[in-house]
Amino acid sequence: MLVKTYAAALMGISATVVTIEVNCTKGIQFYLVGLPDNAVRESHERIISALQVNGYKFPRSRIVINMAPADIRKEGSAYDLPLAIGIMAAAGELDAGALDRYMIIGELSLDGSLLPVRGVLPIALKAKEEGFKGIILPKSNAKEAAVVEGLEVYGSTNILEVIEFIAGRRKIEPMVIDIREEFYAKQQQFDTDFSDVHGQESVKRALEVAAAGGHNLLMIGSPGTGKSMLAKRLPTILPPFTLQEALETTKIHSVAGKVPGNTSLITQRSFRAPHHTISAIALVGGGAYPQPGEISLAHNGVLFLDELPEFNKNVLEVLRQPLEDRKITISRARFTQDFPAGFMLVASMNPCPCGYYNHPDHPCICTPGSIQKYMSRISGPLLDRIDIQIEVVPVPFEKISERSTGETSAVIRERVIRARKIQEKRFERDEGIYCNAQMDSKQLHAYAVPDAAGLKLLKNAMQKLSLSARAYNRILKVSRTIADMDDSADIESSHLAEAIHYRNLDRETWGV
Numbered sequence: 001m002l003v004k005t006y007a008a009a010l011m012g013i014s015a016t017v018v019t020i021e022v023n024c025t026k027g028i029q030f031y032l033v034g035l036p037d038n039a040v041r042e043s044h045e046r047i048i049s050a051l052q053v054n055g056y057k058f059p060r061s062r063i064v065i066n067m068a069p070a071d072i073r074k075e076g077s078a079y080d081l082p083l084a085i086g087i088m089a090a091a092g093e094l095d096a097g098a099l100d101r102y103m104i105i106g107e108l109s110l111d112g113s114l115l116p117v118r119g120v121l122p123i124a125l126k127a128k129e130e131g132f133k134g135i136i137l138p139k140s141n142a143k144e145a146a147v148v149e150g151l152e153v154y155g156s157t158n159i160l161e162v163i164e165f166i167a168g169r170r171k172i173e174p175m176v177i178d179i180r181e182e183f184y185a186k187q188q189q190f191d192t193d194f195s196d197v198h199g200q201e202s203v204k205r206a207l208e209v210a211a212a213g214g215h216n217l218l219m220i221g222s223p224g225t226g227k228s229m230l231a232k233r234l235p236t237i238l239p240p241f242t243l244q245e246a247l248e249t250t251k252i253h254s255v256a257g258k259v260p261g262n263t264s265l266i267t268q269r270s271f272r273a274p275h276h277t278i279s280a281i282a283l284v285g286g287g288a289y290p291q292p293g294e295i296s297l298a299h300n301g302v303l304f305l306d307e308l309p310e311f312n313k314n315v316l317e318v319l320r321q322p323l324e325d326r327k328i329t330i331s332r333a334r335f336t337q338d339f340p341a342g343f344m345l346v347a348s349m350n351p352c353p354c355g356y357y358n359h360p361d362h363p364c365i366c367t368p369g370s371i372q373k374y375m376s377r378i379s380g381p382l383l384d385r386i387d388i389q390i391e392v393v394p395v396p397f398e399k400i401s402e403r404s405t406g407e408t409s410a411v412i413r414e415r416v417i418r419a420r421k422i423q424e425k426r427f428e429r430d431e432g433i434y435c436n437a438q439m440d441s442k443q444l445h446a447y448a449v450p451d452a453a454g455l456k457l458l459k460n461a462m463q464k465l466s467l468s469a470r471a472y473n474r475i476l477k478v479s480r481t482i483a484d485m486d487d488s489a490d491i492e493s494s495h496l497a498e499a500i501h502y503r504n505l506d507r508e509t510w511g512v
Helices: 043-053 080-090 120-129 139-145 159-167 179-185 201-213 227-232 243-255 280-284 313-317 320-325 368-375 409-426 441-447 452-464 471-485 493-501
Strands: 002-011 014-025 030-033 062-068 102-104 134-138 152-156 217-221 302-305 327-331 336-340 344-349 388-392
Touching: 002 080, 002 120, 014 080, 014 120, 043 080, 062 080, 080 102, 080 159, 102 120, 120 134, 120 139, 120 243, 134 139, 134 159, 139 152, 152 159, 179 243, 201 217, 201 227, 201 344, 201 388, 201 409, 201 471, 217 227, 227 302, 227 344, 243 336, 280 313, 320 327, 409 471, 441 471, 452 471, 452 493, 471 493
Parallel strands: 002 102, 030 062, 102 134, 134 152, 217 344, 217 388, 302 344
Antiparallel strands: 002 014, 014 062, 327 336
């Protein structure tokens, strides 16, 4: 008897339907074809044990299983459940009439329990797109799949429940969640807040400007000045997710298996902080069958690179294209995958090898040559893509010991949101442009033109501070953001002056 069940294979952050054809005839052989990997092939033993423990016998027949389309590699253990259901239906143990209405995924343990799988959200979206009535999957994945409206989501704890449900002997209530209620309820829940930070007003201002315009930022300062602490609080002042951004971010984390347990939707912007020993593939994504890397997991959020010069130079160089294109294209001989990578880069570093250059109290033992060599670990093209470079100085004891708190993240966030709304209106006709940091030369000439006094100030600053030519556009972008924060249609000299201050750490002047 020939029956069909339906599962899905992940392709990048999307899914494609896999039709599992099971034919059961006389004989005792077992064949599994359709480009399965080792994990799929091993499902045979898991299925036998799961059925036996739950009172069913594995058919003593010649079983041929084809997983179509045969030219797409099938990976992972998520095919265990649809394979088992297909085998039982082909052997006549289960009515196959209802199987074409459901997509089925799930990993089997030896006792028949269903274990969670990755990539549930894109699979559920594909099931709805292809017109399936519902999806049957492990109960621990049900909340994630229930994000998709118009699809019945049936979460089960073991294979026996699934068998009885398909046979009509058991009723399983579909998982239903109020996605908007859950989305808005968790948006303001943060473990950190800017009110915890004493002092560092200039750095907090720089972070606010970076958040308002989506600018990349580099903090340079001695050990213990609070660089990491400040960076970790940046997501608390970024604009809240839109529902579309939350869905897109959840899809990426779902494919990578990074969605927290019992969570339906990621509602806060990501903050990814990989260690400096990370490889290029782990950072940007890849592998024989590409998986999203840290830059994709930081999509719509923050990628924090602490101790920037300690990263392998080749690893840092692969960031250059994603920073411009906001996506990463991974090519293999047989296919090409695109992963989103629209992140804010925030980095920190010491000012010199010993860490105490420009420190008010601790002497620096580094020579100018060693400082320049240390800084040269960061290439000019990468530094060119960092709009704001700010020095972080030690906090005086008087500030550390203060009991009063500063502005809360909620207050700062409101100012950031107002500035972003101005930018949304400005770029509503520019496709793919959402904030000032994304402006190209065309938008700069249209929206970021200083007056004669501002141009004179900018010219003098570039000459006196030995700023590079590449700093010119960056200063204009940042000054446009500062003007938006002041609700000013024109870029004034004060806006340019503040933006110039954020380039005082350009490589040509540092360590001289």
